[in-house]
Amino acid sequence: MDTGTHFVTGIALGGLATVDPIVFNSPETAQAVVFATIIGSQIPDVDTVLKFKNNASYIRNHRGITHSIPAVILWPIFLLMFLYPIFPEANLLHLWLWTSIAVFLHVFMDIFNAYGTQALRPFSSKWIALGWINTFDLFLFSILLLGSLLWLFGMDPRDVFPAIFVIIIGYYLLRYTIRKTIYETLKRRFPEAEKIILNPTFRFFRWRVAVVTKDKFYVARAYRRDIILLDEYKRLPLPDEPIMQIAKSDKNISAFLSFSPVYRWEMETEDGITEIRFIDLRYRSKNHYPFVAFVQIDDSLNILSSYTGWIYNVDKFKKKFETIPG
Known part of the structure; x- marks a missing residue:
């Protein structure tokens, strides 16, 4: 996801943490958890600094090792080393728990984009990109921002955020259903397809499509169940020269x-x-x-x-x- 969505996700997760009695009944733990969930929702993207080096390093490494299984384990420990001295009266176990959830949720959300992550490293360097959600999804950003504002204006976060996260789960399932419907339509349209790649766009019902067959590449646009063919190219192997x-x-x-x-x-x-x-x-x-x-x-x-x-x-x-x- 984009930086803004990860940021409001961190705030929302800090609000959700108040359903934990230990967090709710300890002001210092609650403060520490909010800081931890906001930072934890951002920290895997620290590799964005690679843009300043060169594009090749950024493309090869962004959402790689910083989103890997060891990183998801180590980031919360790293953050606690800095946060716990600032909030020494916070409950360490619950602070670690919610920090871990924040880091995990960042990586988990990125899996549903077209860009994806190498979340299974070091066991696999394969990019996992489910392609359900656009990098910036207006609905997700808006509902998370709404929840944060409701909390700011005095509503009980224990009422606000459980409902919001249930709605978000439903939204993800809806996006999956829409994608599955378009994918099945494409399979009927291109029965010879070896690979079908669907990329969501900013518009809810519009998707970018790339289809690979034995001899050709097809580029199309999908809108609801309609498939509009835009380009086609011969599939030429790289010459062994x-x-x-x-x-x-x-x-x-x-x-x-x-x-x-x-x-x-x-x-x-x-x-x-x-x-x-x-x-x-x-x-x-x-x-x-x-x-x-x-x-x-x-x-x-x-x-x-x-x-x-x-x-x-x-x-x-x-x-x-x-x-x-x-």
């Missing part, structure tokens, strides 16, 4: 390939320079595919420049490529 091996060894291309489950590629040679482009097919927006990677290689198989990341404007795409440092 030295220049492609060099391209795959580049850090930007390698990061892209480690993350993208469905993409097409293009190769073009001009004036002794070969340009290889990789285009992720999951995020088509306004007739454009914004998540890309590309590399330039000379006749001597030297990498001249490369890039991976999100570019939403075609003109900026061309300008970005022209200004990549060698």
Whole structure:
């Protein structure tokens, strides 16, 4: 989820914690728990700082080790080392319990996005992305914010937040049902499909669709039960050539390939320079595919420049490529 939703989730979880008698009857424990749930709902995204290093590091590592099983166990202990000295009279066990729930809930919510997490590390590096909920979901953010405001204006959090979390569970189940219905429609439309990827959008009933068959990629848009085909491409395997091996060894291309489950590629040679482009097919927006990677290689198989990341404007795409440092 986005940072804002994680933040209001932390507040709501702090309110929900008041159903715990130990928390409710101890003002210091309650204060500590609110701080812990807000910070715990944010801390797995500390790897966002990798954006300042480069896109390749961010793409390869974001929602990776910081969202792993060891991290979910260690983050609460790390936070208690800082919070308990500030709130020495807080109940340590219950403070740890609600901090752990906050960290776990952050990772759990991220699993339902299209981006996903590597939540099973170190047992598996597979990306788990169920694709039920958009990264920013207006309903989720609004109802969590509403609960926080009701608490702020004096309502008993023991009445507010259990009801809100029950509604949220129902909302997730509704999103699952809608996705399942669209998925079954796509299976009938593309019976030869090897893989179907559904990405939710900001609009409740609109989904991005990528379908992989033996010979083709199909890109579509789903609205309720209607499937609108937008693009189709031949599915071309990567050639087993030295220049492609060099391209795959580049850090930007390698990061892209480690993350993208469905993409097409293009190769073009001009004036002794070969340009290889990789285009992720999951995020088509306004007739454009914004998540890309590309590399330039000379006749001597030297990498001249490369890039991976999100570019939403075609003109900026061309300008970005022209200004990549060698």
